[in-house]
Amino acid sequence: MTLSTSNVDVDHAQRIQHERRMPGDAGRPLSQSRGVMRTARITSTALMSLWFALPFLPLVLWSFANSWSAPDLLPMTLGADGLTAALANGAVAAFGDSLLLSLIVAAIATPVGAMAARALSRRTLPFGRLVSVLLFSPVLLPPFAAVLGINVVLLRAWVPPELGVILVLVVVAIPYTTFSMRVAYAAYDDGFDEAARTLGATSRFALWRIHLPLIAPALARSAFLAFLVGWSDYLVTLVVGGGQLITLPLIIASSASGIGNESSVAVLSLSAVIPPLILLAFVSRARNLNPGKQS
């Protein structure tokens, strides 16, 4: 009995403490909205949520609709016709090809970007600014313009189309991996590597047991970005791939350009939306290690 009373008192004290926060403390006492502004904030939150969520609605509704003619608010009969049609269109193979392509792009672009970011963060690189501009340029280059040109080069050099697609997508992904790793290295403390080496670790040991675990969350984030580049691409796979590589976006595009394929387009689109969301959930749970604080 006495124990539970004291617990209640502690909670009460914590609540009072919570209300007495000073500026700069975690929390937002003075900038917290009240009254009319609170209503405005909740309304704008609802509107923004609607704005971002609304385009997902047709995917969910159409995915399970066997028939849904025009004026009806909800699908008339539910079923798996969309799934059947999607499977008949080669959804499984395309899904596998998309996954493989994205993983290969991430597996190449992430370490390459991380190494470049490490070199750029050290300031010992000659022409560092020029290298930064070059490595960032693929973001700004119109993809179709670059693809029309590079396609000719790759064809004349007899590069197999699959390799060409991987090469171009790695180049598109390198800015994302390089600059997300650069942000990570800007906050990285070389002292950990130095301490390990001073204590007698070989450079290989320090890399695998100290350096990589410390940057692992940042590596996961940049690998996710590189994965998205491969997963989202349509144009490079279409033009450079020359029909050799049929990924998910390609069969979505061909289904969507036909008439009456709504439910199969929705199923295919949903299967293209879900894997990145699962990865996003994993990546956003990866927190930075803070070796200074052992808890």
Place this chain on the structure above:
Amino acid sequence: MTAALTRPVRPRRRQLRAVLLVLPAVIPVAFVVIGGVGTTLLQSLGLMPLVGTAELSTAAFDDTDELLTSALLSISIAVVSTAIAAVIGFFTAVLIVSGNWGGRIVGALGAAAVTVPHLVGAATVGLLLSDSGVLARLFGVAPEAWPALVAGPTWFAVIAEYAWKESAFIALIIVGTLATRITSYDETAAVLGAHRFARLRLVLFPLAAPSLLVASAIAFAYTLGSYEVAWMLGQTYPEPLSVMALRLFNSASLSARPEAAAIGVITIVLTAVVVAAAMLGLRRMRAWR
């Protein structure tokens, strides 16, 4: 410093090590960017024909009316969608950094929107906005009475798709650069008696402005060069630059290749101008600080 402690390394060797680290990224990027742009330029000037002899000519740029129409259309779509995305993205970022539960929901939904491929975004916006789409059903409007949002003269669906995806992108970029320091500035201003709109105008906006500008420039460049959304949701005529280029590229006529490349060159120049303007703006912003 690291190198000095771990192993005595001369400056020349440290330079060499940095160069070796950066080369695996520089070589493919230089190959694709310089090779791609260079070849596009050579093709547009008739110096790299598929058949026949190379001869310098600007014939590919001759159809100025068509090119101008397409360029203006592309620029208009990019300007309108980027402007909408910048406004929504900024206010979304303000909501997210406020740290309320609502901000967390909006942040999660925005992050989800960023991961959606543009092609899938185009497919689902089509299902949402077409005359027998989900919105028409929700509002109970008959297909005949529903405005031509998809493939119509206003390019509504195309702009909506870009605005949707890019607003999420811009919001996340702003949140990423501000999340750590905005709360203390905002609270300090509040303690000093600044009202909500004064804080928004004098604290949040100036702090967010550089990343807002950079993110908007990237979104603009992307929209200008993007193909699949305008191809799926747009009208067949007039065409944006990218759609016209791809149509010419795939056409049977041999003279069409240089014309497709010429459109590529025009788009690259337009993008470069916009990016340069954004960089100048960024420099002025920094100088003003």
